[in-house]
Amino acid sequence: MLSGRRVLIVEDDPASREMVVKLLSGEGADVVQASSRGEWEVVWQDEKFDLVLLDLNLPDGDGLSILRQIREDSDVAVIILTGKGEEISEVLGLELGADDYVMKPFRQHSLLARIKNALRQAGDTGITDEDDQMSRFKVQGWRFDTEQRDLIAPDGSRIPLTAAEYRLLRTLFEQPNRVISRSELSAAVFGRGVEDDKRSIDTLVSRLRAKFGSDELSKSIIRTVVGAGYSFNSELANRSPTDNRPS
Numbered sequence: 001m002l003s004g005r006r007v008l009i010v011e012d013d014p015a016s017r018e019m020v021v022k023l024l025s026g027e028g029a030d031v032v033q034a035s036s037r038g039e040w041e042v043v044w045q046d047e048k049f050d051l052v053l054l055d056l057n058l059p060d061g062d063g064l065s066i067l068r069q070i071r072e073d074s075d076v077a078v079i080i081l082t083g084k085g086e087e088i089s090e091v092l093g094l095e096l097g098a099d100d101y102v103m104k105p106f107r108q109h110s111l112l113a114r115i116k117n118a119l120r121q122a123g124d125t126g127i128t129d130e131d132d133q134m135s136r137f138k139v140q141g142w143r144f145d146t147e148q149r150d151l152i153a154p155d156g157s158r159i160p161l162t163a164a165e166y167r168l169l170r171t172l173f174e175q176p177n178r179v180i181s182r183s184e185l186s187a188a189v190f191g192r193g194v195e196d197d198k199r200s201i202d203t204l205v206s207r208l209r210a211k212f213g214s215d216e217l218s219k220s221i222i223r224t225v226v227g228a229g230y231s232f233n234s235e236l237a238n239r240s241p242t243d244n245r246p247s
Contacts, residue, residue, distance in 0.1 A: 003028035005119060008043060009053040010034045010066065011081060016104065020053060023108050024115070037061035044070075051077040051119055056093065064092055071097040075149075077118040077163055081106075094203040099164045100190055101200070117191030121163035139221050142212065146170060151211055159211050164189050168204050172222060176234030179225045205230060 007024055011017045012035045021031045032047065034040040037060045052070065056063035063080060070078060080093040080101040093101055099118050102111050141154035149166045151159040161169065171188040172180065182198035189204065209218035223231050 002116070002119070005029045005050045006032065006048065007051045007053065007115070008032045008034065008040075008049045010040045010058070010063065011053065011055040012036060012058050013055070016081075019108070020111070023112060027112070037066060040066060049076055051079065051115060053079050053081055054098075055081045057083070064096060067093060067096050067098060075160055075162065077121070079114060079118055094200060095207055097162050099162050113191065118163060120191070121167050140217055144169060144173065161211075164204055165208055165211075168201070169208055172230060172232035176232050179228045179231045181229040185229065
């Protein structure tokens with residue numbers, strides 16, 4: 001159930017919007033509708049939401065520009081709604097900070113599963129005694145704060161992670177040096193019961209690497225194992241950049 005959750009759907013197609021509103025309202029969610037960028041701007045300024053369903057094609061603007069604006073001041077969970085043939089926009093959406101995407105026309109059970117998973121990830125901020133020791137770890141001067149869901153750069157600046165980026169990095173960190181397949185990562189990031197999406201994992205890895213800055217450094221932290229998946233290089237953990245300098 002989605003009782004108490006506030007969801008904003010930005011979609012110009014009345015039939016799609018009505019279907020989503022009916023589906024989520026039936027689950028107990030409070031759903032607010034916007035059919036254009038102009039309507040989104042009005043409700044976004046005045047209300048707070050747990051999740052945004054964002055269509056990429058709107059009559060007075062594109063969803064990607066809205067996503068950029070959302071990410072400037074909010075870490076709210078965002079699922080983009082994309083039609084067939086919009087692969088470039090779909091990938092750009094993930095690169096700009098969307099947590100997931102759903103291809104239209106979509107099955108109701110699939111959409112609901114992705115929504116529940118995104119909300120579950122966005123709300124997963126508690127740290128238990130068992131994993132308290134991993135609330136922070138160091139990699140080449142960088143730290144991963146699992147409580148605040150931030151990367152902390154060597155200069156102390158914080159780089160926020162989306163729910164999907166957080167889940168991916170934590171999954172890799174919890175199983176150091178183990179090669180984890182894209183299918184396993186997809187299940188961990190997007191949830192079991194939703195479609196396996198290996199390409200989205202590649203996009204998320206690229207996004208995470210970009211946040212570490214140096215291409216060489218990021219690829220050494222999150223290693224690509226061709227034909228198999230990705231792994232976290234624990235040999236770099238708790239070492240500073242100067243540790244790698246020749247003596």
